[in-house]
Amino acid sequence: MAIGVVPRVARTLALVLAGLFVAVLAGAAFAPLAQASGSTESIRGTLEERTADDERIPVPGVRIAIEGEGFEGEGVTDENGDWLVELPGPGSYTAALDESTLPDEVVLRDAEDNPWSGEVRTGRSQVVRFNLGEGVARSASTLDRILERGSVGLRFGLLLALAAVGLSLIFGTTGLTNFAHAEQVTLGGLLGYTFAAGMGVPLVLAAVMVLIAGALFGWTQDAALWKPLRRRGTGIIPMMIVTIGLSLFARSVVQAFYGSSPRSFPHRSPVVDLGPTRLTVYDYVTMGVAAALLVAVAYVLLRTRWGKATRAVSDNPALAAASGINVDAVVRGVWTVGAALAALGGMFLGLSQQVSAQMGVNMLLLMFAAVVLGGLGTAFGAMAGALIVGVFIEVSTIVIPTEIKNVGALAILILILLVRPQGMLGRRERVG
Amino acid sequence: MDWNSLVANSFHAAFGVNAIAYAIAAIGLNIHFGYTGLLNFGQAGFLAVGAYGTAISIVHFDVPYFLAALIGMSMAVLLALLLGLPTLRLRADYLAVATIAAAEIVRLVIGSTVYARWTGGSSGFSGAFSNAFYNANPLPNETLHFGPVSVTPNRAWFMIVGWSLVAVIALLVWLLVRSPWGRILKGIREDEDAVRSLGKNVFARKMQALIIGGVIGSIAGIALVTGERAVLPNVFGTQLTFFFWTLLLLGGVARVLGPVLGAVILWLVFAVTESILRSGASAGWVPEALVSQSQIGLIRVMLVGLGLMLLMIFRPQGIVGDRRELAFDVR
Amino acid sequence: MSADAAPGPAPSTARRLHDVPTVPGAPKPDPILVADKVSRRFGGLTAVDVDHIEIQRGVITALIGPNGAGKTTLFNLLTGFDRADTGSWTFEGTPLAGKPAYRVAHAGMVRTFQLTKALSRLPVIENMRLGATGQRGESLWRAMLPFTWRAQEAAITERADELLHRFKLHALRDDFAGSLSGGQRKLLEMARALMSEPTMVMLDEPMAGVNPALTQSLLGHVKDLREQGMTVLFVEHDMDMVHDIADWVIVMAQGSVVAEGPPDVVMADPVVIDAYLGVHHDAPATEAEERQQLAEVESRLEKEFSSPDDDSEAAEPALGARDEH
Structure with missing residues (x-):
């Protein structure tokens, strides 16, 4: 391979990468930096209703009860459907979604999902997902x-x-x-x-x-x-x-x-x-x-x-x-x-x-x-x-x-x- | 900088679970790509079927660990057959797309809630399935110390078994690629029509190579989940396959020990960058947000992406590769 | 056409061709390869449509014809590298139609390629060893037990070294095949094909891209094959060479055999001259011709988009220049 072209490719490669950084930085100016997750354990999730046309609509105001390792806590979803409960330490926990707090037209897709139970490992923020779907009222031919x-x-x-x-x-x-x-x-x-x-x-x-x-x-x-x-x-x-x-x-x-x-x-x-x-x-x-x-x-x-x-x-x-x-x-x-x-x-x-x-x-x-x-x-x-x-x-x-x-x-x-x-x-x- | 923790972290990175599993996976990939020229972009799928085949056998059917591992490996044979029958007759880049798609199918299916009863869905299996392996640990139950490095008995047991496995597999591959069988593979890599014209059944040899590399991949998958004591579907994304590609190119394609060297170097680089960033963060010249768990993961992917590009452009023969072999444009 | 340069009538088999009538599809006294009704269509175009063809054992037969006549396609069909739409053929009495390429090679019919296929990143000697058939160590299980194939490997290596000496490639024994010159690769490919001890060798343009210094040596090797009792069928454009070494010539045009006979007879045949001068437009001489070719490509593209089933090969006549240069 010709030696002469190597610096040119290196230069152009550097150019591409620099360009990429600039483009991304420009975007980043308007988008907050990614949230750094804390070092302690937690359980979190996002509640979204998945409609028939695959739109995701956040579901706010739903209560999720956390229990385990002698700890009891509760999370409520915010307007983005996000919820998070900080834990005292690693171990096994259960998370139960209170179905009575769900809006009428939203149902749990899979009843087996609820309650969730599992291990939360050291330093991890365990994500728990509850799949929500449209209620029966909307079904069609x-x-x-x-x-x-x-x-x-x-x-x-x-x-x-x-x-x-x-x-x-x-x-x-x-x-x-x-x-x-x-x-x-x-x-x-x-x-x-x-x-x-x-x-x-x-x-x-x-x-x-x-x-x-x-x-x-x-x-x-x-x-x-x-x-x-x-x-x-x-x-x-x-x-x-x-x-x-x-x-x-x-x-x-x-x-x-x-x-x-x-x-x-x-x-x-x-x-x-x-x-x-x-x-x-x-x-x-x-x-x-x-x-x-x-x-x-x-x-x-x-x-x-x-x-x-x-x-x-x-x-x-x-x-x-x-x-x-x-x-x-x-x-x-x-x-x-x-x-x-x-x-x-x-x-x-x-x-x-x-x-x-x-x-x-x-x-x-x-x-x-x-x-x-x-x-x-x-x-x-x-x-x-x-x-x-x-x-x-x-x-x-x-x-x-x-x-x-x-x-x-x-x-x-x-x-x-x-x-x-x-x-x-x-x-x-x-x-x- | 905290030198003791740097040494300890480097040791565990270079010789720990990940390096072992990645080395084995890349040895399999080396058979595919390095020797036979098969563009397998779905090696993660072979790891996944190996890991899940083993874990499901143990958790749901109470199969002994060793037998379960054999079941996991036979799943890889099955996947290779399913994948190879339609695609091995096709051009190289078609195989690339087909393998990546197959690996994604595997990952999506095992991670979905639909089969969660069997696979544990997105949360997979916890470590209990590997108890049999650790119960067989003959080492005395005390943590070993070598200077700043300390190794728990379970970790030590895993490392001994893991590196022995690497050695045995590498030896087998060494025997295979030096044989007339290996010569056919290399011939196929160069020009399969020429090999066909000399009376060799190219399809059968490619299938054998796909199966052997795939089974070695499934062993890597079993090693990974046994070492990590957890089986999670998202570990087996396409990204994992590209990590293997990077370390294979780093260590040297078509060298028996290339993948081993590549895996050790890759994880050393990860450990050292992480240490530098962490000490930078505690010294205040690196933003704290950069060293969170998720950001460290991102930095690894960034390094791998950059490494893959630079290696392919400037040193495609790898670190120990022979430059002469790449002097000719083959394709 | 230098008749005096032609070889003396080779062994008795060649002499027996004297009585063969010079008509397309003529029956031969001792055919090794017999093909019937072989056809291959690409899209709407017929690339090969050979009614009957026989190749005499132990002689050198040349297959000639203008670009796009279907010579390489016929080669591909006979050797299992392409699938025929219709037709059957036997090699030494064994039917081979529909058999995969490696089976054809096993039967003793070995081919080379127009674009040489040296295995670049393998040493010359490994290229040679690969050519040997029936290797024990090619089985996956025995491969792991070197003692089962060591002795055979030594014998193969010895044979390979002999052939390398004969083809004057021995000095390059341990070099990568990719570092060889075009002519040396042609020699290597031929020597490698001989490693499988074939009864019939099919050479696709053995002289293409070979520098003149090596031409004579290559010619000598082709004649050698005949002396050793092998049958040779080769595709060639160089008429001097055809005249020089071929015992029998078969002419193809537009997919079928239009003439055959001894070199002198065939080259004087008006049908053959027509076939060549009528369709021949290899290497455009003027800009106008070049533009004309581009227009052809364009119109073909238009057609392709209207009839999606077309194949690239459908255009063999128009694009022949690409493949056969």
């Missing part, structure tokens, strides 16, 4: 539930597609499986939260800012890290491992500043009553924007010069380069657009669910599932795959517990690899 879940799935699928298109395009043009793509989604979510909730920027403007920040991030990343590595002739597998390192590093830096607890946008919009569906105005707006952007991407790929060049590079980089296409420029563009769309997808997802340092990585495998289902490297495949994965996950919750709904999607991912590894729209590669 199967068709209604399918429609209702389907609408939620469609929304998730569209946002997943927005986030995953970049992953697919980058794979197509460079062959790189980018594990750090998840962090671009997280970045969008957290920056969106910081802009809109922390700085009070109007949502539309915040979305534009997130789009720009995402694009800048993608551009810088390629300029400072990936292009130099490509120039050095770093193999695809080592590069993939670099993306894993970047993902771990970026996520822990972000988490160090934002903390590990998820946050919700304070913005609320009314529910639109359309048959059995219960999507909000924001949901419809984000779905519309996502769909419009996806159509725009498709148009660009099919009709513009740059789009054709992108597809030519995906097909055969060497031939494309020989034909006078500037492969580096195409790849730069793909990184920029892909990261921007992922960031916006992150913000939109944050609006309907929550934002956290883990939000991206939690859906990384679903993005992979979407991309593989559609065919690695084909943008249209990723879109179709994401819609299918989104709807499948949500509709499947009618049959399987919400808690493990992603298992189904991941199992499908493995199944697809078995039956049709090139995906729905992909092409098989030449052997020998």
Whole structure:
């Protein structure tokens, strides 16, 4: 390997890391530092009602009684649903939720959860979870539930597609499986939260800012890290491992500043009553924007010069380069657009669910599932795959517990690899 | 700085439960990636099935510890077969995505409340399942002291068994990779079509490698939960797999002792950073918030992420690796 | 075409080809490989559609044809590296269709690749040892007991060393294969294939990327294989070489066999000249041609997006240049 390039890569790597720190610090200015947990033992938890469309609503004012090691105490959930009881020391304790203090429309999902009993170890803050769900009063017919879940799935699928298109395009043009793509989604979510909730920027403007920040991030990343590595002739597998390192590093830096607890946008919009569906105005707006952007991407790929060049590079980089296409420029563009769309997808997802340092990585495998289902490297495949994965996950919750709904999607991912590894729209590669 | 506690902490980090379990897990990963070129990003899943297979057998069926460990290991064989049959015929990066997905499926299922009756859900199992192991401790019941380092009898017992296990496994791997069987694996790593054209059943060998590495991973899982005396689902996240990758790259890929060296170095680095941060905090130049339990965990992940990037870019052959081997672009 | 450079008619088997009619699919007096109705389609395009083909035992047969004629695909099908849509073939009387590649190699039919597959991070000698078949130590259980395979390993090493001497690679014995030059890798690949003691050797463009200094030595080795009683089938573009060493030539175009016969006869055949001049557009000479090729790629891309089932190989004629250079 050429010695001369090492300092350049080192410099650019330092640049990326510095840039990352600056971006995160900017966000951290508006977000309090993570709460340091005390050194004594405690039992804590967060009570949230999980609605049918997977919204989490904190449940305040619920009493939890703690008993054990000769100690008796009580915790009451605050407006965020959080509760905490400090303990005199380690040992075995029980925590009992007083069901009479629950609101009428909220029930315990699993009666076996209550009371909880277990060990609290030295210096640990034991988290106890009580799963709460909607009361029976809200249950509906199967068709209604399918429609209702389907609408939620469609929304998730569209946002997943927005986030995953970049992953697919980058794979197509460079062959790189980018594990750090998840962090671009997280970045969008957290920056969106910081802009809109922390700085009070109007949502539309915040979305534009997130789009720009995402694009800048993608551009810088390629300029400072990936292009130099490509120039050095770093193999695809080592590069993939670099993306894993970047993902771990970026996520822990972000988490160090934002903390590990998820946050919700304070913005609320009314529910639109359309048959059995219960999507909000924001949901419809984000779905519309996502769909419009996806159509725009498709148009660009099919009709513009740059789009054709992108597809030519995906097909055969060497031939494309020989034909006078500037492969580096195409790849730069793909990184920029892909990261921007992922960031916006992150913000939109944050609006309907929550934002956290883990939000991206939690859906990384679903993005992979979407991309593989559609065919690695084909943008249209990723879109179709994401819609299918989104709807499948949500509709499947009618049959399987919400808690493990992603298992189904991941199992499908493995199944697809078995039956049709090139995906729905992909092409098989030449052997020998 | 408190030198005594630094020495004591370093000793326990470099030779304790984590270093042992991580070394074993990475030896398994080394068979997958280092020798066969299989991109297994789901090693944590093999640890999880090993640990849970063992713990469930003991807690729910009263199986003796040793037999339970065998059951845990056979779970790993099962997982390897399930995973390998569909994916081993595919390209390397497909295997990567499939293994990471499989490991996540395992973690989500064992941690869910749905099967909590069997797995203990998110709180897993407490230490009672490992009593049989510690009851077999032949050492005198008194804490040992070597200078500033003190070791409880149970810890000492675990360390003796653990490092013996590391030695036996490393010896086995050493025998295997020097044999014609190992030669086929290395051939597959370089170019499986070439090996196929020479009349070798590539699929069968890859499957054997996946199973052996996976079983070694499950042994690591059993060691980890026995040493920690607790089985928790969230220990087995994807992050754990990437810790193994980092230490494997650190110690040297395709070296028999690379993973062992990598595990010891990784945990030494963790212990030393933690000590420096803690003494910095008590001296006042590091914010107290930075040395809380959760932040220390984060700093570890940060170090691993950074280490993984830097190693892959600047020293992909690892610390003891042979630079010549990487002079040629293989893929 | 230097007829005087051609080798004297090799052993009796080659002479027996004199009576074989020069028509596609001609029956041979002593065929080692017989294939019928072999076809392979990629998407809507037929890459290979061979009605009948026979390869004579103990001679050197060349497989020639323009880019995208399906030569490599046929190689892949016959050696189990790709799955045929239809067809059956026997090797020494044993049906091999649908058998995996390693079984084909076990049967005695060993191939090399167009892009050399040296195992870079293994020493040359390990590359060679890997070629030997029937190794006891390749079983997982015996691998752990070195005394069960030590003696065999020594014998294999001895044979490998002999071959390395013959191929003049012995000085590089302990070097990593990745450090060898292109020509040396071709030699290594051939020597490694011989370690499995094959009855038939299939060489996919043995001369591609070899510097002229090594060409003669490689040619000599190919002829040697015949002297030792092996059957050779090779794909080649270099007509001089084909003329020089082949006893029989089979010409493919657009997936099927269009002509066969002794080198002199085939090269004078108007069908063959047509096949070459008609479709040949290897290495664009002018900018205009280059632009034309790009347009082809683009239009193909358009098609792909409208018919998702297409395969990359569907475009073999248009993209042949990539694979066969």
